[in-house]
Amino acid sequence: MPQALADVRLDGGVRAVLAPPPEPQPVRIRMHTASTVLYSIAGFLFLCSLLSLLKSTDNLDNYPPAYQVGRRVGVFLLPAILAxxxxxxxxxxxxxxxxxxxxxxxxxxxxxxxxxxxxxxGLLCRRCWVAFFPAGSTRPDAPASPPIPLAQFPSWVMAGAGPATGPATVPGRAQG
Structure with missing residues (x-):
């Protein structure tokens, strides 16, 4: 197949069908739902605390400095813990x-x-526009495959490389 894909005269649809199997990609790791919920609640509480602090009309001048700091900073304690x-x-x-x-x-x-x-x-017959596997190409004891329509070639590649590729599981052959 690599030689067949090197032919610049091949149609784009044929190229797509005969393309090599995609290399395994790293698994995308999603954020845990619990952390998303905790971040959301912390953000909401932070905004509420900020608004309450800005709207506050309390005069804290008569209170000790520790109380004043606690009153101004303490409202942000719960959002910080949740975050x-x-x-x-x-x-x-x-x-x-x-x-x-x-x-x-x-x-x-x-x-x-x-x-x-x-x-x-795999090989491509440009005259018939079918793919096939010659005898012994995938395993030493593998028989030649029948002509494979191009649309079915990817599934033959996947089936031929499976973990159980004994004589009874050759693609296109009846088991028994």
């Missing part, structure tokens, strides 16, 4: 999810490499 807890939840779940996502990466890479070997073994 800190949200951050801890975010960091711990992100580390765990990143570790879990990385656990199957070697298996996905190995499967992709098997897909690539099968894809590279």
């Amino acid at each position: 800190a807890v949200g951050y801890v939840v975010h960091v711990t779940t992100r580390e765990r999810r990143t570790w879990e996502a990385g656990q199957d990466l070697p298996e996905r890479q190995a499967l992709w490499q098997r897909h690539m070997r099968v894809w590279q073994a």
